[in-house]
Amino acid sequence: MKNLLILxxxxxxxxxxxxxxxxxxxxxxQKKVVMETFTEATDTQVRLKxxxxxxxxxxxxxxxxxEEQAFLQExxxxxxxxxxxxxxxxxGKQRSPNFHRDNxxxxxxxxxxxxxxx
Numbered sequence: 001m002k003n004l005l006i007l008x009x010x011x012x013x014x015x016x017x018x019x020x021x022x023x024x025x026x027x028x029x030q031k032k033v034v035m036e037t038f039t040e041a042t043d044t045q046v047r048l049k050x051x052x053x054x055x056x057x058x059x060x061x062x063x064x065x066x067e068e069q070a071f072l073q074e075x076x077x078x079x080x081x082x083x084x085x086x087x088x089x090x091x092g093k094q095r096s097p098n099f100h101r102d103n104x105x106x107x108x109x110x111x112x113x114x115x116x117x118x
Contacts, residue, residue, distance in 0.1 A: 071098040
């Protein structure tokens with residue numbers, strides 16, 4: 001048991017002072033997998049119902065083109081695509097090629113109301 005502890009400490013010291021990029025990449029990937037597993041296992045299922053964005057913007061569809069409405073419906077199919085859009089175009093301050101600037105702002109404002117549930 002003592003020899004195993006010495007081996008672990010020696011390996012930790014070696015990796016600390018002589019980092020190995022391949023090993024660090026592997027460790028980062030394993031850490032990511034473990035964190036995702038823990039997240040899924042401890043998920044409370046309190047999530048954004050993605051179509052709520054579409055439903056709440058329906059009364060403003062007279063200002064959206066047919067293509068924008070179709071893209072909004074496609075985007076709100078699942079929570080991951082809503083989150084991806086929010087991170088890229090709302091938080092990232094990029095212009096979406098699928099929305100007019102004013103309509104993108106409306107969509108971003110609506111998503112930001114529920115950003116805590118993403």
